[in-house]
Amino acid sequence: MKNLFASIPDDLDDELFEEIVRGETVRVERIVSRGHRSPAEGWHDQSWHEWVLVLEGGAILAFEDGEEVTLGPGDHLEIAAHRKHRVKWTAPERATLWLAVHYPA
Template structure:
């Protein structure tokens, strides 16, 4: 059986991001995240116990790390690794199109 990361993308903005777990095994979880203009709430920082490798497949987004002065602007093909407990947030995602992420969470 096959599936497609670009299947069933929303045609209009949604109130919340869509999270789809694609694979889960001991020590690793792979998910597709679809954003339609969402951002982290003001003052909120992710602080995850596991590492994360994220690839932006479609759309645009801004990621900010608490220890960095400016957010990183991401476009399709950009990827980065987020170390465990490195506080970060989504500053913005493109409101006019679906932003599609592939996120791999892994045990440190």
Template sequence: MTDRPLNLLAGLPPPGTPDEEIRTLLARPGLRIERIVSTGQASPPGFWYDQPQDEWVLVLAGAARLRLDGEPADRVLGPGDHLLIPAHRRHRVAWTSPEAPTVWLAVHLGPDQASTVAVSPS
């Protein structure tokens, strides 16, 4: 633990970094808070997240598009936009900005914070 404040927008990887950066900020029973930094990544074709817990996401910087299974269009997210994704609601990252890092705050609520399940489309 540190006694100095930490900044969620400090130490971001540069655009074009090959992998997303996921950092757990706080973990407690039934709760996990992460900072996720995307630098142009998207879910691979046919890949869907199907998580056993609710996930609330907030875009702090950058831009993204999320696809929720069964919806006809992507959800467009920019700074300040947030969304609750209920447990087992299949979703995927359709796009993140390659020009500047997209910084997400993800709050996972509910049982089993350790696992994320990927499935192929039915």
């Protein structure tokens, strides 16, 4: 048995991505951020759908169309394949713990 809230490092130079489970068409990962964000230039443009859930902490996702979504504990969002997005902000003073599910478009 494992716990999503266990083994969260105090210092994170980079975001931490850990695959929890993978099937033929689905991948689930835990992401830990602390003040991390995407580069100011460029967008994530994925060929798969992604569903994200913030378990603790907080984040702001920005989309190429100008929409911004603020996420806190319990908030979740589906990001459609090829919807260009970036992480604009994550809480700097505490870990933001995400659960991400990737699945085919």
